[in-house]
Amino acid sequence: MEYIIWQTDQPINKGRFIIQGELGRGGFGITYKAKEPNTGKLYAIKTLNQRMQRENDFAEQQVKFINEALTMKGFDHRHILKVNEVIQEGELFGVVMEYINGVTLFEYVQKKGQLLETEALLYIDQIGQALEYIHQKGHLHRDIKPQNILLRQNQQEAVLIDFGLTRSIATQSMTQSRTEGYAPIEQYRRKGNFGSHTDVYALAATLYYLLTADGLKAEEEIYPVPALNRKYDDEPLPEPRSYNSRISQRVNDAILQGMALEPEERTPTVLQFRKNLGLVVTSVPTPQRQHERITPPPNVSEEGGLKSAVGMDYSKLRDLLAAGKWQEANEETERVMLAVAKREGNGLLNVEDIDNFPCVDLRTIDQLWVKYSNGRFGFSVQKRIYQSLGGTREYNEKIWEAFGEKVGWRKGGDWFYSDITYDIKAPSAHFPCVVCDDFWGDLGKYCFRGNEGVCLFSRVETCKV
Template sequence: SYQLSVISYQLSVISYQLSVISYQLSVISYQLSVISLLLTETSSLSLFELTMSLCLNPDCLYNNDPTDKFCQKCRFQLLLKDRYRAIKLIGQGGFGKTFQAIDEDKPSKPYCVIKQFFPSAQGSNALKKAAELFKEEAISLDNLGQHPQIPSLYAYFTSNDGRQYLVQEYIEGENLEQELQSEGVFNEEKIKHLLLEILPILDFIHAKRVIHRDIKPANIIRRRSDNKIILVDFGASKFMPIANLSLTGTVIGSAGYIAPEQSNGKAINSSDLYSLGVTCIYLLTGISPFELFDVSEHEWVWRQHLINNPVSVELGKILDKLIEFGTKKRYQSAGEVLQELAVKLAFVIPPKPRSQNTIQETVLPAFPAATREEINLKSAKEIDYTNLRDFLAQEKWQEADQETANLFLKVADRTKEKYLKIEDIDNFPCEDLATINQLWLKYSQGKFGISVQKRIYESLGGSSNYDQQKWNAFGTKVGWRVNNKWLYYDQITFSLKAPWGHLPTLVWGVGGGIILFSRLETCAMDGVSSRG
């Protein structure tokens, strides 16, 4: 009986121990599920990063447990504004340190970037200027961060320790310097794509009177989620005075990429274009800008370093003009470069996304009623034109304009590249060209369409040979050029109040419009009606 009671007691002890083990296993399982959830929600966060909190004290930078509120080494408060937790030092320079961080206030614990003002400059004047530039970066991001290819500003403040901080959107991806090292030199196609994406960004910031002043591969990131180009690091950016855009200022920029006038403290819009040009020739060659320039002859020799990487004459001329030393010889605006790209490389520049600020009310003038005749939506490539038809029928002119550009790319199988080659236009199917043109003619009562634009161009003496003066006159006639300046896309009038031939803007964006007009004529000669 005694032995049975002992055995019973031992079994109860074992049962208790098993229950304890079961509880511990359930705790471990729960912890693993939490870690799994965190890893899922924070995408590429490593387990190490989830279990650390980097001290923001510039003299410490100790790695702490994420549950600690204060640094275990120096007692510095770890959570910036009780919200942002630094996990990794990702950069440091003359103005301070940059940290990758986690926003603890949001359930998904997303990444963000903390920039800490901690200048290496000495002297009161230098420190004051550095502080001003740091503040200017925050102001720039606040003004520009609404652009989808510029990081958003989350916060800017002075902490209890007296240091300035800004918190901004984290862009996950490689910068172009890293991409060059991992994938090798860029070919012409990649340079075209780069120009097509970054020039509209520069056009945007320059319109806001901001000069970036530090365009270089390391400040251009290819976002991993959508492969878009993102322009970062506005720490050197400068607001342009309205009265005088070339006032002497502080010399800011990166050696090798800085424009001559900028090195004298006189940065202007085209200074950014110069830096972009140098960026392009560096990416094409993989050679330092210093070695691409012959000091004794005072000229660029980048073509000598193209190894099995040919560049067309047309693109080469554009790059040469970007890196001209004389500001008057250089392109004056990003829009001008885009226009040159359009003319020489037959680009289709996709319209910007519709913005509430650019929506215009459609007011119908007294045009004759549109024909009731149904248009046969023929396509040699089995393209669906119902969206274009519906947009036009509903007088949604901007959507129709965007759809037209996208359809041209789709027909030519160039959607990924985002531009057309001259041969793409030369070989564009007549059936598709006629369908697009007829739809525009029908729903605009004959006011808009490629054939309308062709007639206007020819009435001004335009021919198949490109003539800049006549092309400019054509741009003025159809309302794309005002006061001797080409308009930006957000200045286009999406209304029947616009001048004849104002839409679609495909010809304006293609620049190879002359070739398109020629193709339209060829198609008509082949017996395919354009109804124009």
Template sequence: MIGRILGNRYEIIEKIGGGGMSYVYKARCKVLNRFVAIKILRDELTSDPDFVNKFKQESLSAASLAHPNIVNIYDTGIEDDIYYIVMEYVKGETLKKYINRKGRLSEQEAIKISRQVAEALKHAHSNNIVHRDIKPHNILITEEGIAKVTDFGIARAATSSTINNTSNVIGSVHYFSPEQARGGYVDDKSDIYSLGIVMYEMVTGIVPFDADNHISVAMKQIQEKPVLPTKKAKNLNISKSYEDIIMKCLEKHQSFRYQNIDDLIKSLDSLNGFNAGNSTEDDEIIDSPTMVIPIINDDVDDDGVINIDLIDGNSNNAFKSFFGGDTEEEIKNKQKKENKPMNDAERNKNLKITVAAVLSALVIAVVGGIIAFKAIMYVPEVEVPDLRNRSEEEGKQIIEGLGLVFQVAKREYSSEYEEGKIMEQSVDEGMMLKENYPVEVVVSRGQKEIIVPNLVGSYAIEAGIILADAGLSEGTVEEENSDTVPAGQIIRQDPIQGTPANENDRVDYVVSLGPKITLVVMPGVTDLPLDAAKAYIIQYGLTVGEVTTEPSDTVEEGFVIHQSVTAGHEVALGTSIWLTVSSGKPDTEEPGTEEPGTEEPGDGNGDGEDTGASGTYPLTITLPKNKDEVYIVVQKVAEGGREIVYSNDVDTSEQSIIINLEGKGTQVFEIYIDNELYDKVEIKFE
């Protein structure tokens, strides 16, 4: 791909990453002369319509989003069976690498990144898109320290039927939610759980759940409560408030987590002091109202007398009203009659008197305006009564009769209040409210009719959730062995399914321990005749499994060479024991004694291999593309039992693996991926 130009504008420069479905390249846009990142679907997947649809889905989902904390999608296209998405090129590193490099992040830095990711999810959720795979690998940190969420490859529009009912659980096992592990309902609260895991890892440097294989991690996600971050990591210095936020995100049941991303953002903001107090309607207005103030003109006339005139009034009247005596004009006339101009002292005295009069007039006007304003704006207050245990209609009449607004906030089941009665009110009894202030109430729906759900056949780890959803609680839990019910499943319950119950009633149940296992010591049967070995095995309560033969130079024909369980080891009663029996010494023929035409393929000297001997078969297994790692088990199946010939955790980045199987003749093998049957093959060994 290096050097190739896609869409007649994007020149591929270098490969910068890859995932289960695609490769990511750095490219240069020739039209806008800027660097971009291009995600290209792997070649081997373009013939698979399911993967092509997922790839198209990623581009459609992500292209509808535009947010500073989300990697922008610029373009999409198909060229010569190459499916590609053009997106923003982010200079930086993944949050996973950032955490690994720093070990752990400070609380302030973790809060900053958490909030940016939360803002990205808020934008996605508002567009009905659930990411479904939030993890540090899908969060990029720019050189400026800005977090950007990427890879909406498994995101899809959230609808009322958003249920993952496929056999493959989508997501990354260390970060996905319990409902994803169970293949259940996935919504925006699933993203909140995954973000909680990311926050946990940022401050501790480790994930809350880990194990040797993915199945064990998934089970921990479902049933184990995470250890507090401050107890998980040594010398961890984070606030109790931030730790509480993380633990609330990691609640197993969706209803116990933050109900939406806005609530989480508010909690994060409160840690940084972003909350601002809101003034109430009762706050007193202390600012003066806007008023029209007369403009004052001042000048000195020809006689040296200062004139202060009010445009909208007469200063002479002000003098006379407030101080009595001669007005300014009368003083001037007297001075003219006496032909005596005012000296400086008289001028200053008259100026002071004039200014004092004007200011006094203004003060009285302002005070009068405030009094008039308050008289006009005054709204009488009423005392709120106790509405609890009153009917909804009665409460409405009382509230509206007081000039307030009656609103029903919600209706809830209650064992204390009868149906239609008011349970709660938003404003406490005795508070004073102004007219038209809303009073919200919660109205009882009466006692909820509860029917005991069916627990039989469910696994014990699910019982608590099933009962909580029904409004019930767990009672006494007992265990007992069962030959018919698998270990971990519920055998019976009390009360039984369908029984009417009250809220928080307890339900007892019994959990299967599986068949009772009796251990016996494996006897040694090698070097015994086959019949004697079989009788010996049966005598110990074991069963005889597959019997194979092979040549031996040291063991007489018909005698046991090898047993599948070593002598002296403890083994469960009824275990199938496989045996290998000697077929005698291998055939050896003198050179040159073969009949013509019977030579085996080889180098022409008669030393070819016997095609009836044991052979090797290269079994190729195609790996799932929606998981980073899977646990693979291969079992050889025969009438006498099964034998595990391969088991290991496998990285899916290689797309497929080859396992060299050994056997003779025709044999059947079963392939399990993450403990689910993936394929069953019949192999003929040559």
């Protein structure tokens, strides 16, 4: 047969659909935007592309293509693209799917740059849940990557697409199709140790990209480092934090474990990967039953993925920091921290408040400061400086005073609050500067005193911020 390309305004399936144009092309398929005139609804319709149509085994490939569609049609999950039916136009079959008005995660990051950790984790959590569902159904996706994840417009909702490489978990002899940078080492082998860990590698690599991509690198070279290069060329995989210091240690370590080269050393399941990221809480086992409790959906602002364990709205803090209004942002930081700790009436945070401060809120506040100061300010920056001076949870007056001098909270042997320098040129780690004690009254308020400061950095360490 001569290869077929559907044209704009072309009616297909006896006029049931009208082609509106192309949505995209891949190695195997081409996807069209189509309208159903009777209802006015928009759909995405995928067919095999010209290259596949020219192949001698095209008929066999169409059967596989239809089987893929039938597999997807059996999936019913909010974060998996919905397949409606299979249609035929002449010799060409098409898969009718829901139309999603949005962009891929790859396109989103290319335009926006590195994502805030909270936002990246939101999407990874959603796709992770979709993968758990697929694995429970007995299948592997085998092609998780930013290009195969769509974001619904203005909804902060990720949807997994393209199941062209999906196979049964029970199958241990698979095609060697793969995407460099996201495929684990077993996908370079026809027979190998395949399992849920295979998709874990690609999901971890996707998170790696979301947190470290700079927009240009992804176009100029294969990124992250392909598994084949790591194994046979001894090319190391740089830890994510080497590209982005804002990444928490917990997430950094979870990504590296999820991308362990050999399957036996890798995080075994998506559920465990989500646990390692702090997205799943294990409930206390009872004599009758042990079960997992998935953390409830986080409170997320309209944009930016601003998580809070208590429903705090961090959009004002984000906007102030984005505008470089450091004094107002510092005051807003103090306000939200007091509100989260339920200490508005007292106006001060004590050691107990800090010890019990929600990790998710501490992480959100820190990441906002780090992001908009280009890594200059933030609790995590303060913690690293404090620890570099030999600081621990045990309060040491000399170390604390040295820290105060280093970050500009102390000059000439005196601590201060009113003379804080509200400028991006302030010393590194100068902010946030939250009042935790007013022992000297209005003339002597200053940033975290020794005990509270040491406690804060301990909490930052515990929360792996």
